[in-house]
Amino acid sequence: MGQKGREIVKMNVDELIGMLNKALSDEWLAYYQYWIGAKVVKGPMKDAVIAELTLHATEELSHAELIATRIIQLGGTPVLSPAEWLKISGCGYDAPADHYVEEVLNQNIKGEQCAIRTYNNLLDITRVADPVSYNMILAILSQEVEHEEDLSALKEDLELMLLRRK
Numbered sequence: 001m002g003q004k005g006r007e008i009v010k011m012n013v014d015e016l017i018g019m020l021n022k023a024l025s026d027e028w029l030a031y032y033q034y035w036i037g038a039k040v041v042k043g044p045m046k047d048a049v050i051a052e053l054t055l056h057a058t059e060e061l062s063h064a065e066l067i068a069t070r071i072i073q074l075g076g077t078p079v080l081s082p083a084e085w086l087k088i089s090g091c092g093y094d095a096p097a098d099h100y101v102e103e104v105l106n107q108n109i110k111g112e113q114c115a116i117r118t119y120n121n122l123l124d125i126t127r128v129a130d131p132v133s134y135n136m137i138l139a140i141l142s143q144e145v146e147h148e149e150d151l152s153a154l155k156e157d158l159e160l161m162l163l164r165r166k
Ligand code: FE
Pocket: 027, 030, 059, 060, 063, 115, 140, 144
């Protein structure tokens, strides 16, 4: 832990670490939801959907990497056990039990919308208190916004295609 780096944070650092661990748990669950979704998804436009889900999985993992690194910088310990993820997660996990493309897309859109709310809230909290976390959160939020739009665009294409075939 960098002492000065922690000192300059103008909020309760343990509380901040708690919020970051919640987000870290969300990221791991999002990673797996995308990763397993890409394996089981079935239906029209499957290939395009698999490519996007697979890319998003790697991007969620990179968010987890950023957040864990920041938690350590702040003198905290990133969640050590997967058993903790569901317990402290804010956005939870939707198992893709229905493998149909549209259902998998809907579940992941819901997850992205929760992530956007979470990071937008964290931005408000850190804006003045912790510019270093703020900067990281802004970068993650920008990518979650991109994710929501990517999935919505795929869903729109799918709907258009099904409509044309009637
Ligand atoms: Fe993410």
